[in-house]
Amino acid sequence: MNQNMTPFLDALKKYIDEEVSPFDVPGHHMGNADNLFKDYVGELTYMCDVNAPRGLDNLNHPSGVIDEAQKLMAECYHADEAFFLINGTSSGIMAMIMATVKAHEEIILPRNCHKSVINALVLSGAIPVFVMPEFDKNLEISNQPTVEDYIEKMDKHPNAKAIFVINPTYFGATNDLKRLALEAHKRGMLALADEAHGAHLSFQDALPIAAMDANFDLSAVSMHKTGGALTQASVLLRKGNGVTHYDVFKALMVINTTSPSNLLIASLDSARHYLYFNGNEKLTEVIKMGNDARKRINCIPGFKARGREYFIDQGSYAYDCTKLVIELESLTINGFELYNILKDEYNVQMELAEQYVVLAILAIGTKQEHLDNLVNALSDISKKYYVEKRSYPKYQYDSPFPKMVMRPRVAYQAPVKRVNLDDAIGLISKESIMIYPPGIPLIIPGEVFDQNIIDRIKQYKKTKATVLMDYDDLTVSVVDYEQYLENRDNVEDRFDD
Ligand SMILES: Cc1ncc(COP(=O)(O)O)c(C=O)c1O
Numbered sequence: 001m002n003q004n005m006t007p008f009l010d011a012l013k014k015y016i017d018e019e020v021s022p023f024d025v026p027g028h029h030m031g032n033a034d035n036l037f038k039d040y041v042g043e044l045t046y047m048c049d050v051n052a053p054r055g056l057d058n059l060n061h062p063s064g065v066i067d068e069a070q071k072l073m074a075e076c077y078h079a080d081e082a083f084f085l086i087n088g089t090s091s092g093i094m095a096m097i098m099a100t101v102k103a104h105e106e107i108i109l110p111r112n113c114h115k116s117v118i119n120a121l122v123l124s125g126a127i128p129v130f131v132m133p134e135f136d137k138n139l140e141i142s143n144q145p146t147v148e149d150y151i152e153k154m155d156k157h158p159n160a161k162a163i164f165v166i167n168p169t170y171f172g173a174t175n176d177l178k179r180l181a182l183e184a185h186k187r188g189m190l191a192l193a194d195e196a197h198g199a200h201l202s203f204q205d206a207l208p209i210a211a212m213d214a215n216f217d218l219s220a221v222s223m224h225k226t227g228g229a230l231t232q233a234s235v236l237l238r239k240g241n242g243v244t245h246y247d248v249f250k251a252l253m254v255i256n257t258t259s260p261s262n263l264l265i266a267s268l269d270s271a272r273h274y275l276y277f278n279g280n281e282k283l284t285e286v287i288k289m290g291n292d293a294r295k296r297i298n299c300i301p302g303f304k305a306r307g308r309e310y311f312i313d314q315g316s317y318a319y320d321c322t323k324l325v326i327e328l329e330s331l332t333i334n335g336f337e338l339y340n341i342l343k344d345e346y347n348v349q350m351e352l353a354e355q356y357v358v359l360a361i362l363a364i365g366t367k368q369e370h371l372d373n374l375v376n377a378l379s380d381i382s383k384k385y386y387v388e389k390r391s392y393p394k395y396q397y398d399s400p401f402p403k404m405v406m407r408p409r410v411a412y413q414a415p416v417k418r419v420n421l422d423d424a425i426g427l428i429s430k431e432s433i434m435i436y437p438p439g440i441p442l443i444i445p446g447e448v449f450d451q452n453i454i455d456r457i458k459q460y461k462k463t464k465a466t467v468l469m470d471y472d473d474l475t476v477s478v479v480d481y482e483q484y485l486e487n488r489d490n491v492e493d494r495f496d497d
Helices: 007-017 036-041 043-048 065-076 088-100 115-124 147-156 177-186 245-255 262-297 308-313 335-346 368-385 408-413 451-462 481-486 488-493
Strands: 081-085 106-110 127-131 162-166 190-195 218-221 234-238 303-306 323-328 352-354 357-361 416-420 434-436 466-468 475-479
Touching (some): 007 065, 007 262, 088 245, 106 147, 115 408, 262 303, 262 368, 335 368
Antiparallel strands (some): 303 323, 352 357, 416 475
């Protein structure tokens, strides 16, 4: 195929040039209504915001320019098929799991997955078989489970329908994808990938392998995170005969809006074009800038820029070095405070913070001058907050995740009781609680509150991080187990792993 083509973008431009008389939605009719946002961003943005007029195809039934653009995307990522997503990788993950794992069927997945995976379990009714990630006690972050742990779960749960792998994690850790796909396929299981943070992996050889190149069956990729598309624009990739077009299509029909944004679709078409022709060169430059920044940061007292060697040491198979992980050391501030200080006092916006670490995402838009600003800010902050020989109360949590006793869908649908967090020990959660970003739930529907998780939630609430939970007053939603038991049929739905 000719990757130089941008069929959807071209059709959109042509439609705008035609100066049609619009009587379809959206009712601003190509920017003909007054609007302060339009004044700010410019009329052209509104002109591009057309719905599904003739000539622009239909995302829910593509047979024209969207179909062509999706085929180019598939080829670019070495997939057999690509489905554009306009509600983020979250929607791709939900469709992927709904398409492959039905209620009461098992899926093997790492517990440090994103909330969209948990929501997919609620929607599909699947039974999660969690494989625990290696936990870095130094940074207090979860990395990848070992291949051996995956294999052990596959052998123990031979009827599982699929394994699910995060490639890479938010912090850049990756797994041996080729081997995992091989082991899964050998047992008749599917290999599914969350590549929310991996849109760039296919375009530079120094980066870890992408899921399609490792023969995964499906992968959801956030083109909007590191691929250069507009926010919410993602793609679901399919390869091989393990999953049919029909299965994915049917699931997407449940999830997708009937009014997809053409701004997002055009941004997918042109992001693919850019990556295909410029990705390699740009990412080579970005990797070099990142390595230089790491060297400079490592000379600043109080900070350690962690990279490939560190993560390989921690058990990662390979490492995505476009993630700039900065560890705090001997400072009188924690990661959350550093995150806020960087923005409030130095106008530097990081991706996320944890207790002892902040994360910068380097991507095709990264500029040297912005990296200089970050390094200079850290240098200044070091002068203010570095105290030699100060040590942190590290290694607080041995087991970061609570025990699951109920299928997430059953817990989600069970009768609710609202209790104080402190009184929740031993009770089954009905909610997912997480800090965002990264959006990895501390507890999910079906897991039991223990002291460890209660302490962690309380500690996060003290920081200025956004803690997503049902209520803001340290009460939580739990399963009203007495009421739940009144329906005798329910008893079978509780299990102890
Ligand atoms: C690991 C992971 N998976 C999935 C998602 C969901 O992606 P999206 O924001 O494109 O819906 C995210 C978002 O942060 C993520 O971090």
